[in-house]
Amino acid sequence: MKKNISRLDKNLHLITPSQKSDVKWVSPLHPSIRVEGLPWFLKNNGLFNRFPRSVEKMLRPEVWALSECPAGGCITFRSNTTLLRIKIKNKDASHMPHMPLSGSNGVSLFVGENNDLRPWGTAIPDMESSEFEREFFTNIPPEERNYRLYLPLYHPLQSLYIGIAKNSIIKPPFSHAISKPAVFYGTSITQGGCASTPGSDFINTLGRILNIEMINLGFSGNGKGDIEVAKLMAEINAAIYVLDYLANVNNDLLxxxxxxxxxxxxxxxxxxxxxxxxxxxxWQVDFNPALLKEQESKRDYLMSFYVEQRKNGDPNIHFADVFDMLAFATENAYVDGVHPTDHGFTIIATRLAPVLKRILFRNITK
Amino acid sequence: MKKNISRLDKNLHLITPSQKSDVKWVSPLHPSIRVEGLPWFLKNNGLFNRFPRSVEKMLRPEVWALSECPAGGCITFRSNTTLLRIKIKNKDASHMPHMPLSGSNGVSLFVGENNDLRPWGTAIPDMESSEFEREFFTNIPPEERNYRLYLPLYHPLQSLYIGIAKNSIIKPPFSHAISKPAVFYGTSITQGGCASTPGSDFINTLGRILNIEMINLGFSGNGKGDIEVAKLMAEINAAIYVLDYLANVNNDLLxxxxxxxxxxxxxxxxxxxxxxxxxxxxWQVDFNPALLKEQESKRDYLMSFYVEQRKNGDPNIHFADVFDMLAFATENAYVDGVHPTDHGFTIIATRLAPVLKRILFRNITK
Known part of the structure; x- marks a missing residue:
């Protein structure tokens, strides 16, 4: 193992907490815990997969493999616990050079009341080990709070246990603004590449702004409009379906x-x-006219499709122009010109929020 | 080597370009190339170190080791080249779980005219190799443009060569708004942990907003107010000195x-x-009152020190309250609650820019 720079900086050390007898380990299958964003979690007996186990053979192998990453999944509950730990088993410690382990393989914690969930920290994996345990906090007053743990965006999570104080209780979390989820279909960007933490991709950020359950069906490099995925999406009783897969298809396939x-x-x-x-x-649009042409031509087709369906009498089809939301030449917005950073994701989420409010939350609708 | 998910997504593959006979390799020691942010670069005969080679024994070993990371360094020039490549040799491929290889060990490219430098891409290292070659672009029209390559934030760069079209020329880059640099002293945050790319930490971002040369003397975990560093800083004829090291000292040491x-x-x-x-x-301030107290007490001391020096007749000491700039409970702002993401860094840079304008760039000063 090559020594990285964190050996020189104690603030960058990752700490495995020592064992404590007053920790009670709870499974996400606990009856008062709600697992969001993974609609088949119970049917799958607690497997952290975005699709039902039964459909493996129906899907392209890449889509199935990516569905094993619980992107957009989160574990929510209410508790008066005075400490919080998690114990994680990932498939391995593999990760990408574009995205830190914290985002691809880690877990984010948000805590607070309805519409005021606050970031409390990230459980960051060790570089070389697939298993890790972290303590988010200890010794806080035993008051009831809502907890939300966002799951790894880019790695197949194998198991997760939540450590709370032995004498504390778990209750169901607060309810959302609406009971149905928003379901997104798309690409690596949709899946959350390359967020620094599992809570900072645009879908999870948008879910916090709007207080909606989000279902993330982004498949890195594989948002190719697979009809089998549409079939599975249609099984979900959604508040809205969002199609966000232009970056993974050429105009023909679109x-x-x-x-x-x-x-x-x-x-x-x-x-x-x-x-x-x-x-x-x-970013590359500034110096690669062929890429601009490609982005424009797919956007043109999407707009013409929208206009056509409106003309055909579908008042419930909508269009939002992310092309000018995470806009031309935005600094610090991407890792590589294509995959957003936390800055790029925050911009998308902030600018898409009013679009979803317009569609789902107008005060007067008739 | 464990296979990471990028095997499923061609957009995440990193490409080593094939050899081309029309590429000319240029050293950063080329007389028309300006290396900024590394004031001893020429004295060090092209070593990418933030301090002169001669002071190694004068410094704490941690500070010396960290000074080998060229954080804040950049290579700037003007050229009519039609292609751009870089060839990099890093010490190794080590990196941290909080920060992607792209930010710690990679190189960012910005291109454009004065006050309109635009992000064109990132040279992202391979996971397992210390050497890599990347092509930023090829086949653009042979017009003169300014180029800026930001160097790795958290890794000791060993060598770098710039590949341009054989028949192209290199000229000195555009000049800055002022000739003297801004010199920052500080911590891991100052050094750029945990930016996704070398161009997106707050110092490099601020340098682009203001069009000033920036010198980054941030030392991860080691901004401990070392007097030897102050001595070296005083050797630099600066437009402004910025002291940003509170996160690495307790109140006593401050x-x-x-x-x-x-x-x-x-x-x-x-x-x-x-x-x-x-x-x-x-982030932890929301649930850790002891940490809030610590952050407040150091901030209080800093403010009292500022007030005292003003009273003692120093009109050129200034204070800026980053505590309420990258403010309480800002979502997506940190990887771990302490080290900013590109979102956190963009917020700091955007909010510090008017402070530096007020100090350095008022239209009427008398």
Whole structure:
């Protein structure tokens, strides 16, 4: 193991807490704990997979493999615990050079009341080990609070246990602004690449702003409009379906897949809003005219598709122009010009929030 | 080597370009290339170290080791090249779980005219190799542009060569708003932990906003007010000295070191602005009253020190309250509650920019 610079800085050391007899370990299958963003979690007997175990053979192998990453999943509960730990088993310690282990393989903690969930910390894995235990806090007053733990964005989580004070209780968490979830389909950007923490991708950030359950069906490099995914999405009774897969298809494949994908959802859900998103504007557009042309042509097609469906009498199809939200030449917005940083994700979430409010939360609708 | 998820997503593959006969490799010691942020670069014969080679034995070993990371260093030039590559040799491929290889060991490219430098991309290292070659672009029109390559924030760079088109020329880059640099002294946050790219820490971002050369003397975990560092800083003829080391000292050490550090600078530079910065407000403050007390007590001392020096007749000492700039409970601002993400860094840079403008760039000063 090569020594990294954190040996020189104690603030960057990761600490495995010593064993304590007053910690009670709880499974996410606890009846008062709600696991959000993983609609088949109970059906899968506690497997952290974004799809039901039964569909493995129906999907392209890449989509299935990526569905094993619990992107957008979170564990929520209410408790009067005075300490909080987690114990994690990941598949291994693999990660990417674009994204820190903290974001791909770690867990974020947010705590607070309705519409005021605050960031309390991140459980960051060790560089070389697939298993780790972290203590978020200890010795706080035994008052009831809401807890939300966001799960790894880019790694197949194998098991997770929550450590609370032995004498504390667990209750169901607060309820959301609406009971149905928002379901996003898309790419690596949708999945959360390359957020620094699992709580800072645009979907989880948007979920906190709006107080909605989010379901993240982003598949890194594999948002190719697979009809099997549309079929699975249609099984979810959603508040809104968001299609965000332009970055993973060329214009031909977009034109081939968009109508069938849309129809599969619309057929089963006559009036549910379907929101089409253009891609963020990539840095390379400033010097690569062919890329601009490609981004524009897919965006043009998406807009024409939107206009056509409106004309055909679908008032519940919507379009939002992420291309000019995470806009041309935005500094610090990407790791590599394509995959947003926490800054890029915060911009997308902040600018998409009013779009979802307009569609879902107008005060007067008739 | 464990396989990471980028095997499933071609957009996350890193490409080593094939050899081309029309590439000319240029050293940063080229007479028309300006290396900024590393004031002893020429004296060190092209070593990417933030301090002169001769002072190694004078410094604490941790400070010396960290000075080998070229944080805040950048290579700037003007060229009509039609392609750009870099060839890098790092010490090894070590990195931290809080910070992607792209930020700690990579190189960022910005291109454009005065006050409009735009992000064009990042050279991201391979996971397992200390050497890498990347192509930022090829086949653009042969027009003159300014180029800026930001160097690794958290890794000792061993060598770097710039590949341009064989028939292209290199000229000195555009000049800055002022000829003297801004010199920052501080901690891991100052050094750039945990930015996703070398261009997105707050110092490099601020340098672009203000068009000033920045010198980054942040030393991860080791901004302990070392008087030897003050001595070296005083050798630099600066536009402003910024002291930003509260996060690495307790109140005792702050009180012991601040006056000698300040005096060392003030003695040699009677009228140069000295700016004192409080630390960002850490996430843990929401649930750890002892940490709040510690952050407040050091900030209180800093403010009292500022007031005292003003009373003693120093009109060129300044204070800026980063504590309420990267403020309480800001979402997506940190990796771990302490080390900013690109979002946190962008907030600091954006809010510090008017402070530096007020001190350095008022239109009417008398």
């Amino acid at each position: 034109q081939k897949t968009l109508f069938p994908f849309y129809s599969k959802l619309r057929h089963k859900h006559k009036n549910t809003p379907i929101l089409l998103l253009s891609s963020p504007c990539f | 009180q012991k070191t601040l006056f000698p550090f300040y005096s060392k600078l003030r003695h040699k530079h009677k009228n140069t602005p000295i700016l004192l910065l409080s630390s960002p407000c850490f």
